Amino acid sequence: MVNDDISAALGGSAIRPGDPDWDAARRFHSGIGDPALIVRASSVEDVRSAVALAAREGLEIMVRGGGHSAWGTLPGGATIDIAALDDVTLDGTRVRVGGGARWGDVARLLSSRGLGLSSGDTASVGVGGLTLGGGIGLMVRAWGLACDQLVGAQVVTAAGDVVEVDDVAQPELMWALRGGGGNFGVVTRFDFEAHPLTAVVAGELGIESDARPVLRAMRDLLPHAPRELTLTYMDVPPMDPSAPAGASIAVVWAGDDENAARAAIAPLLATPGVVPRDLGLRAYPDILLDGPEFDPDAPMPGFVGGNTLLPRLDDDAIERLAAFREANAASVLLLRSLGGAYGDVPPDVSAFPAREATWFAMAGAFDVPGLLDAAGRARALDDWQAIEARGAGVYGNFTTSTDQSWVERMYAPPTLARLAEVKRTWDPGNVFSRNHNVRPA
Structure with a gap:
């Protein structure tokens, strides 16, 4: 039980189990939490008071902003909700x-x-x-x-x-x-x-062929492409509500020069099975997606896989990634091009790992009963670990795992x-x- 002094000191911003607002306060974008205390901070002073009191009471702190983190599902501790600090x-x-x-x-x-x-x-x-x-x-x-x-x-x-x-x-x-x-x-x-940035050129390329030649074409294109161009390959099953089923490439050009954007992707469009869809000028906010909120009646299944920052997208990496998707009917494969400005940053400027990476890759099989048994989970995990071993680090934002061993996979020892x-x-x-x-x- 949280000390009553905390609630008294924080006034109405402190919410505890049993309070009228408790059920609403503990629900967030990606789940439902069960902390010992939630503080809805409306000022920096509220945050200061909450941190000081939680530290004094020995409560671990979880900070909630947009609410997409899996850390909010861990029981106990103090959640400091700073959503109101949104100026x-x-x-x-x-x-x-x-x-x-x-x-x-x-x-x-x-x-x-x-x-x-x-x-x-x-x-x-x-x-x-x-x-x-x-x-x-x-x-x-x-x-x-x-x-x-x-x-x-x-x-x-x-x-x-x-x-x-x-x-x-x-x-x-x-x-x-x-x-x-x-x-x-x-x-x-x-x-x-x-x-x-006045506008962006954005759209989608459909893929109506085997993934391997398309991924090779993307790999060969990007080292010489203008920095304005970022490509994202995604192949998702019908069960994923966040994107249409099938394989596609999202094109984003940071600028309003549509002719330059089309010229940059021309070699990719020449690849058999790649079909342009709805490429044109967009307002910057319009390219951001709307992710579905957590539905307690339809929770997401488990995920067997992970992500990695690949220094090289060679033929063997492409084969392993494509084979992973093919071997698991309910699975997702995503690759985003890096390089350019991402690779310009020296390691002493930021803690983010693997600036030598040229691609971010993610793959995982959804642990759906009837589609993935114990042997299937073990195989998918082995297949993914062989892919991750080729990388130079993992990206913590693209995992729902709260396993603390991830931190050692994210950063090099120094x-x-x-x-x-x-x-x-x-x-x-x-x-x-x-x-x-x-x-x-």
């Missing part, structure tokens, strides 16, 4: 975003001013979780990760202090915030440098050691542990 303001090309804002809101404001950022794929995803985990967006080759565009932040630390962070004031903490996850405090404001030193400075008691947790050195 978005512009000063020239500098955009200041509240820690609880969602990407759709940011995109709409930026678009109205002829600006853009390489954010996530989904409008309802929180700015905070995506950025702190890196953020492999739809314009990643043009401008890098979401965290690469981060130039400053306001952080409430485990001690309850409010710290302004940038590359000059707190360079080590700034480095850790670019890809090190939510280990170091509650980020109540993100400062980004936006880019001129990066993890450096993150642990930053953690010791800012959160020596590991209060912020409901994440891909970096333990203090």
